[in-house]
Amino acid sequence: MTIFVSVASYRDPVLWETVTDCMRQAADPKSVTIAVVDQSDAAVAPEQRPFGDQVRYIHLDHRYSRGPCWARSLALTLYGGERHVLQIDSHTVFDAGWDATLVDQLAQLKRLSAKPVISTYPCPFERGPEGPVKRPSPGHALVLQPRRDAKMSDDNPGFGFEATPVKTLLPLAGYHLGGGCIFSYGRFFLEVPYDPAVYFLGEEQSLAVRAWTHGWDIFHLPDVPLYHLYANSGERAVHWNADDDAQRQLRWWQLDQASKARLRALLYEGAPLGVFGLGQTRTLQDFSDFCGIDYRTRTITRRPGWDPLVGTGSQI
Numbered sequence: 001m002t003i004f005v006s007v008a009s010y011r012d013p014v015l016w017e018t019v020t021d022c023m024r025q026a027a028d029p030k031s032v033t034i035a036v037v038d039q040s041d042a043a044v045a046p047e048q049r050p051f052g053d054q055v056r057y058i059h060l061d062h063r064y065s066r067g068p069c070w071a072r073s074l075a076l077t078l079y080g081g082e083r084h085v086l087q088i089d090s091h092t093v094f095d096a097g098w099d100a101t102l103v104d105q106l107a108q109l110k111r112l113s114a115k116p117v118i119s120t121y122p123c124p125f126e127r128g129p130e131g132p133v134k135r136p137s138p139g140h141a142l143v144l145q146p147r148r149d150a151k152m153s154d155d156n157p158g159f160g161f162e163a164t165p166v167k168t169l170l171p172l173a174g175y176h177l178g179g180g181c182i183f184s185y186g187r188f189f190l191e192v193p194y195d196p197a198v199y200f201l202g203e204e205q206s207l208a209v210r211a212w213t214h215g216w217d218i219f220h221l222p223d224v225p226l227y228h229l230y231a232n233s234g235e236r237a238v239h240w241n242a243d244d245d246a247q248r249q250l251r252w253w254q255l256d257q258a259s260k261a262r263l264r265a266l267l268y269e270g271a272p273l274g275v276f277g278l279g280q281t282r283t284l285q286d287f288s289d290f291c292g293i294d295y296r297t298r299t300i301t302r303r304p305g306w307d308p309l310v311g312t313g314s315q316i
Contacts, residue, residue: 001028001031001083001084001099001103002031002032002033002082002083002084003031003032003033003082003083003084003085003086003099003102003103004033004035004078004079004080004082004084004085004086004186005022005032005033005034005035005085005086005087005088006035006072006075006076006078006079006085006086006087006088006189007019007034007035007036007037007075007088007089007090008037008039008068008071008072008074008075008089008090009036009037009038009039009040009071009090010039010040010062010065010068010071010090010237010238010239011039011040011041011062011236011237011244012040012090012091012236012237013236014090014091014127014229014236015036015038015090015091016044016050017093018088018089018090018091018092018093019034019036019050019051019055020050021092021093021094021132022034022088022092022094022098023050023051023054025093025094025095025096025097025098026094026097026098026099027096027097027098027099027100028099028100029051029054030054031099032054032099033054033055033056033080033082034051034054034055034056035055035056035057035058035075035076035078035079036055036056036057036058036075036090037058037060037071037072037074037075038057038058038059038060039059039060039061039062039065039071040059040061040062041061041062042059043059044057044059056078056080058074058075058078062237062244063244063247063248064248065239066196066250066255067199067200067239067252067255067259068179068199068200068203068239069194069195069196069197069198069199069200069203069259070196070199072087072179072194073193073194073195073196074196076189076193076194079186079189079190081186082186083185083186084102084103084106084183084184084185084186085182085183085184085185085186085188085189086102086182086183087179087180087181087182087183087189088180088181088226089179089180089228091228091229091236092122092180092226092227092228092229093125093132093134093226093227093229094225094226094227095134095225095226097225098225098226101225102118102183102225105118105171105221106118106183106184106185108171109171109217109219112171112217112219113217113219114215115184115185115188115214115215115216115217116184116216116217116219117177117182117183117184117188117211117216117217117218117219118181118182118183118184118219118220118221118224119144119174119176119177119178119181119182119183119218119219119220120141120142120143120144120163120178120181120220120221120224121142121144121161121162121163121178121180121181121228122142122178122180122181122224122226122227122228123135123136123137123142123224123227123228124227124228124229124230124231125227125228125229126229126231127229132227134227135227136223136227137165138222138223139167139168139169139222139223140165140166140167140168140222140223141165141166141168141171141172141220141221141222142163142164142165142166142220142224143163143164143165143166143172143174143220144161144162144163144164144174144175144176144177144178144220145161145162145164145176145302145303146159146160146161146162146293146300146302147159147160147161147162148302150300151300152295152298152299152300153298154298155260155264156201156202156260156263156264157202157205157260157263157264157267157268157295158201158202158205158260158263159205159300161176161204163178166220168222169222170222171219171220171221172219172220172221173217173218173219174218174219174220175208175212175218175287175290175291175293176204176205176208176218176291177204177207177208177211177218178204179203179204179207180228181224181226181228184216188211188216191214191216191279192207192210192211192214192216192279193275193276194207195207195262195273195276197258197259197262197276198259198262198263199252199255199256199258199259200239200240200256200259201256201259202259202260202263205263205267206262206263206266206267209266209267209278209284209287209295210266210276210277210278210279211279212279212282212287212290213278213279213280213281213282213283213284213286213287214279214280214281215279215281215282239252240252240253266278267284267295268295268296270284284296291303
């Protein structure tokens with residue numbers, strides 16, 4: 001059992017706390033390798049990085065960053081053939097034995113799908129005086145679906161999603177991915193590599209539709225063993241911060257405009273984008289029939305309910 005953990009960080013003060021917790025909470029930390037793309041003011045010297053060669057590290061001055069998806073794609077260049085892959089955000093904490101739990105859950109899903117992916121928006125945690133305070137939702141799967149006010153425009157296919165707790169002890173078939181919690185087999189990101197031309201909004205839609213059309217089945221599971229720091233009172237920088245952006249040659253809104261064009265080509269036009277395009281296993285119409293998101297007509301129909309143990313077609 002080997003796990004490659006991808007972490008793209010943008011000036012995040014809790015990056016190394018995340019790395020440390022990931023390793024310390026693992027049942028078998030020697031089998032875990034963490035790839036860090038550190039977009040910050042200064043690199044961390046090799047002797048100051050925890051866990052030695054188990055952390056593969058790229059540093060770049062944040063003024064040269066081209067956005068979240070670009071950084072995630074860069075982190076995945078450090079992949080070394082590990083059997084499993086986990087993508088997280090740089091402000092994440094874990095339950096004890098998270099690695100064994102996820103590997104076992106994925107193995108169980110192989111009964112339902114030849115190509116399973118576990119993903120969600122994780123439950124939150126808060127930073128307390130004595131360490132992280134986790135806010136789990138026991139016995140619930142956090143199901144991803146469009147927000148109530150979600151809509152597409154001719155210019156922009158991107159829209160927001162939200163996590164809805166659904167009480168279940170069984171996996172639920174989904175159609176959307178959370179970029180801060182993706183666990184699967186290593187070949188997932190070889191078949192569906194991150195598109196560096198996507199900026200931020202639409203990141204998860206692009207990846208989810210490409211994964212689904214390549215035959216990967218997305219599952220939401222109860223009690224996923226990691227947690228995300230959602231609250232941000234200015235402690236953590238964002239790429240589109242005006243002061244940061246003023247130092248760049250290519251501004252965030254220019255990247256966002258190019259990203260929207262990329263998303264239109266993928267989701268509206270089905271353009272041939274090579275490895276960043278749609279798969280051949282299932283079609284956009286199949287996707288619409290399954291989940292109610294129709295990029296052809298620019299309409300969204302929210303799914304009324306969720307059935308456990310429903311596969312989406314790659315093997316069942």
